[in-house]
Amino acid sequence: MQQIIDQLTAQAGAALAAAGDRQSLAAFWQEYLSRNGKVAGLMKELRNVAPEERPAAGKIINECKARLTADYEAAAARIEAAELARRNAAEAVDITLPAKRRALGGLHPITLVKNQIIDVFAGMGFEVYEGPEIEDDDHNFTRLNVPRNHPARDMQDTFYVTDDLLLRTQTSPGQIRTMDAEKPPIKVLVPGRVFRSDSDATHSPMFHQMEGLVVDKGITLCDLQGMLDKLVQALFDESAHTRLRPSYFPFTEPSVEVDVSCCECGGKGCPLCKGTGWIEVLGGGVVNRKVLENCGIDPDVYSGIAFGIGIERIAMLKYGINNIGLLFENDLRFLRQFQE
Secondary structure, three states: OHHHHHHHHHHHHHHHHHOOOHHHHHHHHHHHHOOOOHHHHHHHHHHHOOHHHHHHHHHHHHHHHHHHHHHHHHHHHHHHHHHHHHHHHHOOOOOOOOOOOOOOOOOOHHHHHHHHHHHHHHOOOOEEOOOOOEEEHHHHOHHHOOOOOOHHHOOOOOOEOOOOEEEOOOOOHHHHHHHHHOOOOEEEEEEEEEEOOOOEOOEOOEEEEEEEEEEEOOOOHHHHHHHHHHHHHHHOOOOOOEEEEEEEEOOEEEEEEEEEEOOOOOOOOOOOOOOOOEEEEEEEEEEOHHHHHHOOOOOOOOEEEEEEEEHHHHHHHHHOOOOHHHHOOOOHHHHHHHOO
């Protein structure tokens, strides 16, 4: 029995010395130390040993098993340390190498212009309200004094969801919702996306507007032009100024188109302004009496001014963009030009 144990110990030692990874170590355990391994097999051989010699033989077998188990654990620790060293070497970082540069993002030009407009009017005490993009006909047209036969209501100009629901064509419904919820004095901006069935180099089916509304006692067109002069000076140049031209909108009376002195030539005349020195930027006017009455505000006590700014139009003028599609294509070569 001692000779058999010595032979097994020598074989096991050689196998353990040759084990260089977890797989060969697992194979060693399975062959020698598992329930069906060779060491367990020695215990079965005890039945062939004389009864008086079995206690001594069993002791020798247990000592053999304990020694091989200790050798196995030492080999396992050695292999684990070697694998850890190899992993650390493979994952080592050369701190002398230059770091990877990650490009920083920036705000979209539409967002930049929107924030600039909000900053100007926030300094005048305006609040910001954002209404729903899916509006009902009542808020989008009827209560804004838009007649039933007005072309803006036509299917070819407006995206209808149902007979009464539509994608809002302007942010002006925010005026109605604000006047329904608040009593004068009111100063509010209504930014957001609007939708119209129109598409070319300067128009998009989806674009952004900024609606402005002031309702208080004694409000006149002079207040409108004064505020807009401050706006264009902040957006373009300190020498920029506006002029008002008569126009027509159902929700304002009188209504005006607002021009700004050309930011390219300073009003002298150039191809951008078609030699006139002026560029149309927005529309506005004094809030129509019927609109105030539709919101429960007495037009004999209060008056108001309202204006609507196309944010894409301002961005195109401010940054010299000649195609509105560039603002929606997400071309990084274009967008990186606006990182601050």
